[in-house]
Amino acid sequence: xxxxxxxxxxxxxxxxxxxxxxxxxxxxxxxxxxxxxxxxxxxxxxxxxxxxxxxxxxxxxxxxxxxxxxxxxxxxxxxxxxxxxxxxxxxxxxxxxxxxxxxxxxxxxxxxxxxxxxxxxxxxxxxxxxxxxxxxxxxxxxxxxxxxxxxxxxxxxxxxxxxxxxxxxxxxxxxxxxxxxxxxxxxxxxxxxxxxx
Amino acid sequence: xxxxxxxxxxxxxxxxxxxxxxxxxxxxxxxxxxxxxxxxxxxxxxxxxxxxxxxxxxxxxxxxxxxxxxxxxxxxxxxxxxxxxxxxxxxxxxxxxxxxxxxxxxxxxxxxxxxxxxxxxxxxxxxxxxxxxxxxxxxxxxxxxxxxxxxxxxxxxxxxxxxxxxxxxxxxxxxxxxxxxxxxxxxxxxxxxxxxx
Numbered sequence: 001x002x003x004x005x006x007x008x009x010x011x012x013x014x015x016x017x018x019x020x021x022x023x024x025x026x027x028x029x030x031x032x033x034x035x036x037x038x039x040x041x042x043x044x045x046x047x048x049x050x051x052x053x054x055x056x057x058x059x060x061x062x063x064x065x066x067x068x069x070x071x072x073x074x075x076x077x078x079x080x081x082x083x084x085x086x087x088x089x090x091x092x093x094x095x096x097x098x099x100x101x102x103x104x105x106x107x108x109x110x111x112x113x114x115x116x117x118x119x120x121x122x123x124x125x126x127x128x129x130x131x132x133x134x135x136x137x138x139x140x141x142x143x144x145x146x147x148x149x150x151x152x153x154x155x156x157x158x159x160x161x162x163x164x165x166x167x168x169x170x171x172x173x174x175x176x177x178x179x180x181x182x183x184x185x186x187x188x189x190x191x192x193x194x195x196x197x
Numbered sequence: 198x199x200x201x202x203x204x205x206x207x208x209x210x211x212x213x214x215x216x217x218x219x220x221x222x223x224x225x226x227x228x229x230x231x232x233x234x235x236x237x238x239x240x241x242x243x244x245x246x247x248x249x250x251x252x253x254x255x256x257x258x259x260x261x262x263x264x265x266x267x268x269x270x271x272x273x274x275x276x277x278x279x280x281x282x283x284x285x286x287x288x289x290x291x292x293x294x295x296x297x298x299x300x301x302x303x304x305x306x307x308x309x310x311x312x313x314x315x316x317x318x319x320x321x322x323x324x325x326x327x328x329x330x331x332x333x334x335x336x337x338x339x340x341x342x343x344x345x346x347x348x349x350x351x352x353x354x355x356x357x358x359x360x361x362x363x364x365x366x367x368x369x370x371x372x373x374x375x376x377x378x379x380x381x382x383x384x385x386x387x388x389x390x391x392x393x394x
Contacts, residue, residue, distance in 0.1 A: 092224075
């Protein structure tokens with residue numbers, strides 16, 4: 001049974017599909033939209049449609065882009081260090097941390113369970129880039145999860161064969177965290193990766 | 198500095214304004230939208246615009262409606278008991294609880310701080326309804342907050358003058374809660390409102 005008018009109910013059903021939104025939040029958002037002025041909401045709707053139309057993947061690094069090449073690939077000041085990430089959102093976080101090299105977005109991770117082979121990711125395109133571009137080092141920044149580590153190992157094999165220097169981002173205790181709350185695998189990695197002072 | 202393409206950044210800025218959505222959730226939602234198929238998102242955008250265009254307030258009770266009168270006001274089977282609520286979302290919750298009378302949505306609460314006088318709410322329209330319609334009882338279901346109670350007292354004075362039987366929803370311990378965690382004002386109300394067994 002519907003308690004809201006059909007239109008409202010239908011929008012709630014759509015909004016509840018968004019990540020992190022439960023039925024209660026969806027209701028609150030729809031109530032907010034009902035109270036917000038019309039221009040604001042029309043602009044939001046237009047922006048949604050425009051986003052789907054205009055945003056594509058950079059032809060070189062597969063980052064999100066509004067043009068053929070993304071703003072990072074178009075930047076001549078970038079160092080010749082290539083950071084390989086799973087998703088564009090990881091790129092944004094590494095960029096925010098101050099890294100100023102180039103990137104390559106795989107578009108996922110190798111997953112035997114979800115049947116994602118290496119060929120389905122942008123790994124062939126990475127191999128091609130490494131032949132064409134002069135890259136001094138590849139930093140493998142896939143997630144330290146089982147599948148991310150597997151992907152990292154796969155990439156490491158490939159890079160070793162090509163004789164390209166490469167590294168893996170460090171695992172350890174997050175800055176500001178307390179040892180008391182850290183799992184033992186992370187602690188072990190943190191001790192393995194200790195730095196001489 | 199922007200880390201995402203302008204279009205993406207602009208949409209994040211719009212989504213972060215929605216209630217209960219922080220910057221991180223907004224990013225996640227936009228990433229979801231980028232991955233979702235185009236038809237789904239175009240439908241969402243159309244629904245947003247349609248909602249703003251088509252949803253209005255019922256001419257009688259000020260509930261959300263797609264037509265002149267809402268589905269509750271158009272229902273001939275409703276009892277002649279009128280439940281007065283602050284917002285349409287409160288109406289939905291009371292409706293879900295099984296109440297099958299009529300409603301009147303005030304569109305807020307009397308607030309001296311936010312300068313909302315009684316005349317700015319749908320209180321004159323309520324007075325008018327009470328003259329025209331045959332109402333056996335008015336249940337005042339404004340929130341048990343300071344402003345909601347003030348509004349309830351205002352309505353009670355008005356109804357007493359008109360000689361219309363009226364009541365206030367009960368305050369007490371929520372079903373399933375433990376007394377240990379209930380504040381003392383609620384407990385006091387719960388004892389005051391005790392029922393003889």
